[in-house]
Amino acid sequence: MPATIKDVARMAGCSIKTVSRVINGEPYVSEETRARVQAAIRAVGYAPNISARRLAQNKSFMICILLYPGLLQPSSAILSRVMDIGYEENYDILIQPYFPTHSRSKRKLVSLISEQHIDGFVTTPPCDAEDFVADLLGTYKVPLVQINPFHRSDTIPFVAGDDVLGARQVTEHLLSLGHRRIAFLMGPRNMRASFDRLAGYQNALLAAGLPIDPTLIRDSEFTFDGGYTATRLLMDLPSPPTAIFAGNDEAAYGVIFAAHEIGLRIPDQLSICGYDDFAMSKNIWPGLTTVHQPLEEMIESATRALIRILKGEALDSNQIILPSALVLRGSTAPPPR
Amino acid sequence: MPATIKDVARMAGCSIKTVSRVINGEPYVSEETRARVQAAIRAVGYAPNISARRLAQNKSFMICILLYPGLLQPSSAILSRVMDIGYEENYDILIQPYFPTHSRSKRKLVSLISEQHIDGFVTTPPCDAEDFVADLLGTYKVPLVQINPFHRSDTIPFVAGDDVLGARQVTEHLLSLGHRRIAFLMGPRNMRASFDRLAGYQNALLAAGLPIDPTLIRDSEFTFDGGYTATRLLMDLPSPPTAIFAGNDEAAYGVIFAAHEIGLRIPDQLSICGYDDFAMSKNIWPGLTTVHQPLEEMIESATRALIRILKGEALDSNQIILPSALVLRGSTAPPPR
DNA sequence: TTTGTGATTGACAACGTTGTCAGTTTGGAA
């Protein structure tokens, strides 16, 4: 039975309302009273009961991040960073795994909104692929900030990277090394990144005056297995590519594995690029040339934007685009002569 | 303004208490009334307000998992599994990053207990290394289940693997391949696994009648950098090891990287073993020989045990030991002649 | 002196549940 506001009030010799004012930093409390109340709070070891506060204010002080477990590999560092923000701002951050098309996920989401009254959401791809989430949050009028959303909306704030540009830079890097047959591994159709990166790849080829060879474009679903299978097929072609741009890092790991299995030396016989710069990409051998996506910053700024909205502050812009950067490591080199 | 229990009661033509009985599946409601209430619930789209329920029952229906962000790499699959259990059992699962020795972590933990009234905790190494957590939970009388705890307690339930056995099996595997100079990379001093794995390594050597060479035992802190640095030093020895047992997978990644950098072929010139079987270990080349630790099952059974405790049910045993298994992949082979 | 204004304070309702307890109904045994 922890101390309540009443215990504090009794000890400080004032009303519970005055204690409440002190706790919430409201004005109209004399310095003397404030000091007395604060002393009483310390004396009885008082901590406000969050459930009561939530009930009285009809707010939950909770933010939920919808995360698709398959992709995104949320390094714990990211989660930790987000929790810190929550700590500063007095919000609790709830990490919720979410599978689109999965009915249990949907029910859980409904319960988070209707029972827990979560104050706001951050979504990550491909959780936004169907309109279910946005529609649901729309009908319940729960604020939402999206990360790399499928559809960029004028009304829903989002944080994103420039995947067209990043993919173009990767491709130009490979072109500048002398590669002419560059394969591209396409991601799932429910993520915007898949299309944007494909566009960047194609833009670079066209700008270089090269044809787009459909046999060099394969599906990987952004998975290890997808990258592996695509590579086995690609390298069996009569004239195989000299470089594979894997669409994302996880697929690239599959490409690397397949290349090793086939007995190809990386990067001498096959250059490989990824996209995303997962933590592991600098730890494998050879280091993976990729595009660093500032996932931590993205989640952080999405969360901060959401909190601003919840506090009723205006955002500078509904669209936050963060820069990505090509990271050159050991997995790319000029093609074999 | 969502529907409340009053709206349901009005529509069903009964008291709010009767609605409450129906919601909670309590007895003493006639079938006819029950049906009418349920119809009303559906009609108004009622969902109970969790904050009010928490306040009235002085319970949070929340479980918190303390996770050290550096290690453990909680694959999202694990988190997802745990959330599912929570869903089944009507508990919300809070994932809380926790750094021992980090004062903010401690304050957050205190707030989780005293403000949020979290019903129970699951700890993972090395969050339990100091006694702070156990003491705190003890004084607040909050139930706790530990995973791979530093001290195995008779009173605090825990789930663990048999690291001594696992490490012994790894070492015996290397011995059976013919290795005689096997290095061991020690983990941090605040994790039981570090000592248990060292013991398994030493037991196997002693059982084979081999001496324990202290120059072959190095610190890695279970990190990539630690594994990398230790390997550079080890391979500079006048008579370097022919195999390195890296203590955990993350350190093993560092060993592999260093070996490649030195120009050693794996496994022909150097055999490498890890421990833990992180998801990536089967995706790198060559696949890493390691010990599979059933992390998902461990977190699952710890969570289930905690929920049983919270429900007042007795545990079959306070000590749950789950089997680990040696996984042979491509990173080990007989030593060079 | 009176008046007004802003600072300070507290009584009480409200938030949406569940717990307590007393009242009513039902059905079967005496």
Place this chain on the structure above:
DNA sequence: TTCCAAACTGACAACGTTGTCAATCACAAA
């Protein structure tokens, strides 16, 4: 028929906060 226990039901308090509003106080201006 009467009585009793069990089944059913609801009024109301309680949980620990915050919001509303009225009351009081202090002090300066009129």
